[in-house]
Amino acid sequence: xxxxxxxxxxxxxxxxxxxxxxxxxxxxxxxxxxxxxxxxxxxxxxxxxxxxxxxxxxxxxxxxxxxxxxxxxxxxxxxxxxxxxxxxxxxxxxxxxxxxxxxxxxxxxxxxxxxxxxxxxxxxxxxxxxxxxxxxxxxxxxxxxxxxxxxxxxxxxxxxxxxxxxxxxxxxxxxxxxxxxxxxxxxxxxxxxxxxxxxxxxxxxxxxxxxxxxxxxxxxxxxxxxxxxxxxxxxxxxxxxxxxxxxxxx
Ligand code: NDP
Numbered sequence: 001x002x003x004x005x006x007x008x009x010x011x012x013x014x015x016x017x018x019x020x021x022x023x024x025x026x027x028x029x030x031x032x033x034x035x036x037x038x039x040x041x042x043x044x045x046x047x048x049x050x051x052x053x054x055x056x057x058x059x060x061x062x063x064x065x066x067x068x069x070x071x072x073x074x075x076x077x078x079x080x081x082x083x084x085x086x087x088x089x090x091x092x093x094x095x096x097x098x099x100x101x102x103x104x105x106x107x108x109x110x111x112x113x114x115x116x117x118x119x120x121x122x123x124x125x126x127x128x129x130x131x132x133x134x135x136x137x138x139x140x141x142x143x144x145x146x147x148x149x150x151x152x153x154x155x156x157x158x159x160x161x162x163x164x165x166x167x168x169x170x171x172x173x174x175x176x177x178x179x180x181x182x183x184x185x186x187x188x189x190x191x192x193x194x195x196x197x198x199x200x201x202x203x204x205x206x207x208x209x210x211x212x213x214x215x216x217x218x219x220x221x222x223x224x225x226x227x228x229x230x231x232x233x234x235x236x237x238x239x240x241x242x243x244x245x246x247x248x249x250x
Contacts (some may be wrong), residue, residue, distance in 0.1 A: 001232040004214055007231065008080035010072060010124065012036045012063055012117070013090025017190035018218045020045040020141065022087055025187060025222035026229060027052035033219045034076045036061050036231045055080065064112045066119060073123045082131055085229045086124040088117035088162070089140045093192060095154045101153040109154030114161045121165075121180070125173055134177030139166045141184040141240050162199035163240055170238030181228050181236055186244025188216045190231075211246030 013019035014035035023033045024045065033040055040058050041049070049056045059075035061068040076083050088224040089111045094105040121137050128135035143149070144156040145163035163182055169243045170180040187193065187206055197203050197215075206247050209213065224243050242248055 002226055002230045004085070004226070004230060007031045007084040008034070008076060008228075009085035010036060010076050010083060010120075011036045011087040011089055012072075012120070014045075015039050015041045015058075016045070017087035017192065018060050018185060018188060018221050019087070021222050022089060022225040023056070023080060023216035024048045024052065026085065026087075028055060029226045029230065030052075030054065031229070032056065032080045033144050034059055034079060036063065036072050036170050037090065038062050038247075053234075061117045063100060063120075064092075064108055066111070066116060069120045069123050071115060072120060073127060073174040075076065077127070079184045083124050083127045083135070084131075084133070084137045085138075086140045087140070087229070088120060089157075090117075091158075093141065093152050095195060096110075097151055098153050105158075106154040110158050111159075112208050113126065113155065113158035114165070114197065117162060118169075121169055125169070125176075125178055128142045129176055134185070135168065135178040135179070136233075137178065138225060138228045139163075139180070139182045140168070141182040143186055143244060144186060145182065145240060146248060147182055153250055166240065167238040174237045179228070179233060179237055181233065181238065182225055183221065183228060183241045183242035184223055184240050184244065186210065186216055186242070189222070190218060209247065209250050210244075211250050214245070216245055 011023040014023040015037035142159040
């Protein structure tokens, strides 16, 4: 049910953090994986992919520009000849108060976290339709798909946006046997959250609210990601799956 043998996956933002963990997880489940990011995957990521034994390649692209969409699909076709799975994971945050948030920050975050993922999903879905064998699209959401948070205006807007777009895509693509779902991490120890973790007062306040009692690691997302990319979730459409240590329930 969870076997991904013969499937070709694209994982954006896979050089490190959550995307790298998901790319490795998909490869271990049997998928060939195209890793998309500006920088090459770290050595330990490449070593884990080597050990997984599936085909993988890195496509260097800047996903803050819409031009990256076409090159990403082309790279997947060049390496694997098909696209069965897309994990829209790459994301950025620009922290600062609402009153100080600039239009440039807003546009950079919205393009990277919402515009490119949506139109990359559209391009992937078009290829899946040509293949006539369905597909899986997983959009990485956030607790900020449900809550407003503070000091990250563009991020909260983009993560609410991708959750809504996920549901629309799910509605329109379900009849084509394409599952579109969201995966919403709680607070995870990655480069993205270093500033938050260094802010001692905020770190303590956030940590105290997590029922599990600790922040998550990128590996904590892998099981749910494999599930959403596999036949095990074939009847799931438009769901936002939270892996958050209980945060949203607390
Ligand atoms: P990291 O900062 O650790 O990694 C981000 C990844 O995205 C890197 O591989 C980076 O690669 C890539 N990336 C960023 N900008 C671009 C770009 N312009 N073009 C191409 N690739 C880019 O982040 P996380 O692993 O923490 O986050 C991954 C996803 O999970 C994001 O969507 C984030 O919003 C979401 N998330 C994270 C949470 C957390 O607590 N960490 C909580 C909720 C959601 P490179 O720099 O090499 O281009």
